[in-house]
Amino acid sequence: MSELINLSLTDQILGLTNKSFSSKEITEAYLNEIKKKKSLNCFISIFEEEAKKKALLADVNIAKNDARPLEGIPIAHKDIFCIKDKKTTCGSKMLSDFISPYSSEVFSKLDNAGAITIGKTNMDEFAMGSSNETSFYGNVLNPINEKLSPGGSSGGSAAAVRANLCSFATATDTGGSIRQPASFCGVTGIKPTYGRVSRWGMIAFASSLDQAGIIAKNAKDAAIALKYMSGYDQKDSTSLNEEVKDFQKEVDADQEHVIGIPKELIENIKNDQVRDSFRNAISILEKDGVKIEEINLPHIEYSLPAYYVIAPAECSANLARYDGIRFGHRSESISSLEDLYVNSRTEGFGREVKNRIFIGTFCLSAGYYDAFYNKALKIRNLIKSDFDEAFKKVSSIAMPTCSDSSFELGSISDPVEMYEQDIYTIPANLAGLPALSVPSGKADDMPIGLQLIGNYLDEGRILNLANKFQKLSDFHEFK
Amino acid sequence: MSLNNWQPVIGLEVHVQLATKTKLFSSSPIAFGAEPNTQASEIDLGLPGVLPVLNKEAISHALKFGCAINAEISEKVIFARKNYFYPDLPKGYQISQLDDPIVGKGSVEIKLGEKSKIIGVTRAHLEEDAGKSIHDLYSNNSAIDLNRAGTCLLEIVSEPDLSSAEEAVEYLKKIHSIVTFLGISDGDMSQGSMRCDANVSVKRPDDQELGTRTELKNINSFKFVEKAVIFEIDRQIKELEKGEKIIQETRLYDSKKNLTRSMRSKEEANDYRYFPEPDLIPIKISKDQINDVRKNLPELPEIMKERFMNSYKLSDDNAELVTINKETASFFEEVLSYKVSPKNAVNWITGDLFALLNKNDANISESKVNPKHIAEIIQNIEDQKISGPSAKKLLEIVWSEGGEIQELIQKESLEQISNDDEIEKILDEVISENQKQFEQLKSGKDRLQGFFVGQVMKKTSGSASPQVVNKLLKDKLST
Numbered sequence: 001m002s003e004l005i006n007l008s009l010t011d012q013i014l015g016l017t018n019k020s021f022s023s024k025e026i027t028e029a030y031l032n033e034i035k036k037k038k039s040l041n042c043f044i045s046i047f048e049e050e051a052k053k054k055a056l057l058a059d060v061n062i063a064k065n066d067a068r069p070l071e072g073i074p075i076a077h078k079d080i081f082c083i084k085d086k087k088t089t090c091g092s093k094m095l096s097d098f099i100s101p102y103s104s105e106v107f108s109k110l111d112n113a114g115a116i117t118i119g120k121t122n123m124d125e126f127a128m129g130s131s132n133e134t135s136f137y138g139n140v141l142n143p144i145n146e147k148l149s150p151g152g153s154s155g156g157s158a159a160a161v162r163a164n165l166c167s168f169a170t171a172t173d174t175g176g177s178i179r180q181p182a183s184f185c186g187v188t189g190i191k192p193t194y195g196r197v198s199r200w201g202m203i204a205f206a207s208s209l210d211q212a213g214i215i216a217k218n219a220k221d222a223a224i225a226l227k228y229m230s231g232y233d234q235k236d237s238t239s240l241n242e243e244v245k246d247f248q249k250e251v252d253a254d255q256e257h258v259i260g261i262p263k264e265l266i267e268n269i270k271n272d273q274v275r276d277s278f279r280n281a282i283s284i285l286e287k288d289g290v291k292i293e294e295i296n297l298p299h300i301e302y303s304l305p306a307y308y309v310i311a312p313a314e315c316s317a318n319l320a321r322y323d324g325i326r327f328g329h330r331s332e333s334i335s336s337l338e339d340l341y342v343n344s345r346t347e348g349f350g351r352e353v354k355n356r357i358f359i360g361t362f363c364l365s366a367g368y369y370d371a372f373y374n375k376a377l378k379i380r381n382l383i384k385s386d387f388d389e390a391f392k393k394v395s396s397i398a399m400p401t402c403s404d405s406s407f408e409l410g411s412i413s414d415p416v417e418m419y420e421q422d423i424y425t426i427p428a429n430l431a432g433l434p435a436l437s438v439p440s441g442k443a444d445d446m447p448i449g450l451q452l453i454g455n456y457l458d459e460g461r462i463l464n465l466a467n468k469f470q471k472l473s474d475f476h477e478f479k
Numbered sequence: 480m481s482l483n484n485w486q487p488v489i490g491l492e493v494h495v496q497l498a499t500k501t502k503l504f505s506s507s508p509i510a511f512g513a514e515p516n517t518q519a520s521e522i523d524l525g526l527p528g529v530l531p532v533l534n535k536e537a538i539s540h541a542l543k544f545g546c547a548i549n550a551e552i553s554e555k556v557i558f559a560r561k562n563y564f565y566p567d568l569p570k571g572y573q574i575s576q577l578d579d580p581i582v583g584k585g586s587v588e589i590k591l592g593e594k595s596k597i598i599g600v601t602r603a604h605l606e607e608d609a610g611k612s613i614h615d616l617y618s619n620n621s622a623i624d625l626n627r628a629g630t631c632l633l634e635i636v637s638e639p640d641l642s643s644a645e646e647a648v649e650y651l652k653k654i655h656s657i658v659t660f661l662g663i664s665d666g667d668m669s670q671g672s673m674r675c676d677a678n679v680s681v682k683r684p685d686d687q688e689l690g691t692r693t694e695l696k697n698i699n700s701f702k703f704v705e706k707a708v709i710f711e712i713d714r715q716i717k718e719l720e721k722g723e724k725i726i727q728e729t730r731l732y733d734s735k736k737n738l739t740r741s742m743r744s745k746e747e748a749n750d751y752r753y754f755p756e757p758d759l760i761p762i763k764i765s766k767d768q769i770n771d772v773r774k775n776l777p778e779l780p781e782i783m784k785e786r787f788m789n790s791y792k793l794s795d796d797n798a799e800l801v802t803i804n805k806e807t808a809s810f811f812e813e814v815l816s817y818k819v820s821p822k823n824a825v826n827w828i829t830g831d832l833f834a835l836l837n838k839n840d841a842n843i844s845e846s847k848v849n850p851k852h853i854a855e856i857i858q859n860i861e862d863q864k865i866s867g868p869s870a871k872k873l874l875e876i877v878w879s880e881g882g883e884i885q886e887l888i889q890k891e892s893l894e895q896i897s898n899d900d901e902i903e904k905i906l907d908e909v910i911s912e913n914q915k916q917f918e919q920l921k922s923g924k925d926r927l928q929g930f931f932v933g934q935v936m937k938k939t940s941g942s943a944s945p946q947v948v949n950k951l952l953k954d955k956l957s958t
Binding site: 082206 | 523524525526528529530531532533560562564566569570571572623645711750753754758759761779
């Protein structure tokens with residue numbers, strides 16, 4: 001039944017509904033494949049027995065024609081989402097023994113929609129990283145070329161989808177953590193509008209930027225998955241009390257598009273292959289009747305420094321709760337309260353997490369707040385206004401997802417060089433806008449992505465545009 | 480050393496625990512005396528992935544306070560994270576307010592004998608309380624109880640308008656009376672529902688600038704505020720007169736030894752690295768909302784006092800006495816509901832009942848004598864059925880044994896003898912036993928009148944009506 005694992009979510013739902021195959025068959029096929037591809041290191045936890053049991057129950061529901069929308073579909077969750085009574089590590093030694101006593105809203109919604117959680121995917125520690133190398137559980141390998149990085153921080157989710165270990169996986173994106181690995185692994189990843197998906201039970205990195213989303217095989221699948229994950233949640237004060245449109249319908253609707261191209265940004269792309277493939281992708285759409293407009297995003301070049309103040313500042317507070325007192329790693333060598341804090345945190349956190357805590361603490365310190373944090377907030381507002389201005393004349397904005405295709409594991413040691421991975425993805429997080437990445441070509445034989453940024457709450461439109469592109473091209477097909 | 484050459488400058492920070500049903504950012508109940516850590520949810524424990532949701536009741540309580548002191552109300556309420564590590568602070572930060580506190584500038588009036596003084600309130604803001612560390616429960620370990628973590632506090636900061644310990648106490652009493660009359664706090668200082676820090680400095684009367692201040696922590700009763708401030712003023716004057724400088728520092732008040740001692744200097748002070756809480760959106764307060772609160776504000780002590788003076792014809796002093804707190808005022812009005820004279824009610828409540836409460840170290844809400852008891856005692860006196868001394872005796876019995884007034888009068892044979900014949904018989908007995916004194920009284924030694932009344936009272940164990948005895952004695956003298 002190995003062909004079942006190659007199916008898209010759309011085809012799996014169809015097959016289950018038509019009873020062409022059972023949930024038991026898909027679930028077992030995925031569990032076998034996960035075992036075969038263990039060396040990719042995509043998963044931190046696998047729930048084999050439980051998944052099999054749930055598959056049997058799903059098949060009963062399907063037999064009774066009582067199936068929920070995602071009944072019997074095996075999925076994987078990034079290990080940043082708390083699941084009751086399950087280990088939730090966030091890729092960190094700090095939480096390597098943490099069993100969550102409650103479930104995240106993302107898990108609950110997809111669980112209620114009938115999806116079966118087969119496991120939790122590997123990730124950069126506390127979602128801080130762009131290569132999956134900061135995980136306490138070791139790096140994930142890129143299924144297309146195992147010497148290369150799958151990207152990060154949702155590297156486990158992207159690699160799992162690419163390696164046919166699930167048809168879609170949940171992921172999170174603070175500065176590009178869905179879109180960059182999607183680009184590196186040749187899959188489709190969407191980060192919706194900030195507040196579209198509840199953050200309840202999703203372990204915080206930078207609260208004002210963190211947003212849950214989906215990594216899937218194509219835009220259509222991503223639209224279906226996102227539909228069942230979105231919606232207002234009163235447990236999250238920043239979640240949006242706005243109607244969730246039926247993305248599944250929208251993705252296939254007949255829509256007019258005007259794409260804005262930030263001319264200067266495109267001209268400054270250093271990598272010829274990335275620039276050419278971007279222009280090629282745009283011309284494919286243009287030939288199909290999509291209008292193209294040049295736009296200006298004058299402050300976008302300040303995104304990276306602003307982000308690397310705001311995100312670490314928030315992270316320095318968000319990670320203060322890991323103090324060795326109530327849960328998480330506690331050092332064995334303690335002779336004072338200070339030891340308890342210092343040793344537990346020194347031992348429990350990896351280097352990159354510590355870097356960011358230091359940066360954030362520094363930026364918020366007395367005397368530096370205005371120079372760094374306040375200035376970063378001002379830049380953030382300017383970037384938001386740039387987008388607002390642009391969306392007056394266009395319906396979506398296109399740019400590359402990354403400045404290059406995947407790199408060799410271990411090849412980037414300079415943190416700033418690693419931070420530059422996020423240069424094109426960060427602006428959407430700062431502005432809270434929905435953005436996705438679809439495969440749009442290759443550089444050095446590895447996939448690269450086209451990024452589409454939508455207006456506030458308009459994820460349906462970029463999904464529709466991505467679906468249109470995927471109908472006109474085959475970059476998204478696994479070959 | 481002389482206080483005359485120095486002018487103390489004092490400001491108080493009062494923390495009032497708001498009487499909300501649930502915590503400031505979680506739905507955990509607030510209950511005193513519950514088993515440790517039973518009133519703490521995943522939010523109060525600061526588990527990974529949890530998010531705060533603001534309790535609207537706390538906002539309305541804070542608005543009531545703001546309206547009661549005629550303060551400016553912020554149109555926008557913004558919360559901020561105050562970062563510091565402490566074992567009973569679960570998140571490693573406290574959600575508090577820095578800019579845009581919910582209540583801005585306002586003022587209260589305090590009474591100082593005949594005079595009164597306006598004390599400015601700088602601001603009042605909402606924040607969550609921490610848990611409790613208990614160090615004396617286990618020999619080698621400290622225990623943490625998070626039941627209190629997350630309960631709602633209103634921190635009320637005064638201007639440095641107070642110039643003596645007496646004023647500080649009066650101000651604190653005023654705040655206590657306002658919050659209890661508003662019903663937004665139980666104001667119970669022994670349970671920690673009201674706590675206070677004092678900023679104290681001294682200067683020469685003609686100095687333009689304020690002296691260096693110290694902050695006194697851990698003051699949890701009216702008595703201690705007075706003692707701590709007196710000690711600190713005295714200490715600072717002594718230092719300055721010795722030619723020493725005052726060090727800006729935080730000092731702890733030790734109520735057992737009645738002194739303040741250095742806790743940490745300014746250099747050691749925490750850098751709290753405040754920044755806006757990204758998990759909460761700014762709350763807008765509308766004019767309508769404020770007007771609504773203002774319209775429905777409960778009767779405040781000043782207004783109530785005025786009403787008592789007008790409708791019950793109480794003197795200024797008496798009205799002040801029964802509006803000392805909400806409980807006394809409602810006790811008083813309940814006594815009046817039994818149609819007794821307001822003047823008698825005030826006298827009995829503030830005289831004998833208060834003495835009894837004092838003796839038993841109880842407050843009026845813990846009184847074993849209820850308003851009905853007091854009313855019936857007064858009625859019996861007004862109807863001349865019992866004497867004053869009997870009434871006092873009744874109060875004692877009700878306190879220690881309980882019971883109904885009418886039954887107790889019968890049981891203890893306290894009914895006043897107002898039968899003239901019976902009293903005359905006893906008076907005759909007394910006269911015959913004290914012939915010499917009676918002759919002296921007849922010849923004009925008026926002060927002996929009391930002696931005869933006293934003797935009759937003694938023989939009747941206080942149950943004779945003194946008025947009747949006096950009348951009969953007068954008759955005897957004129958014959």
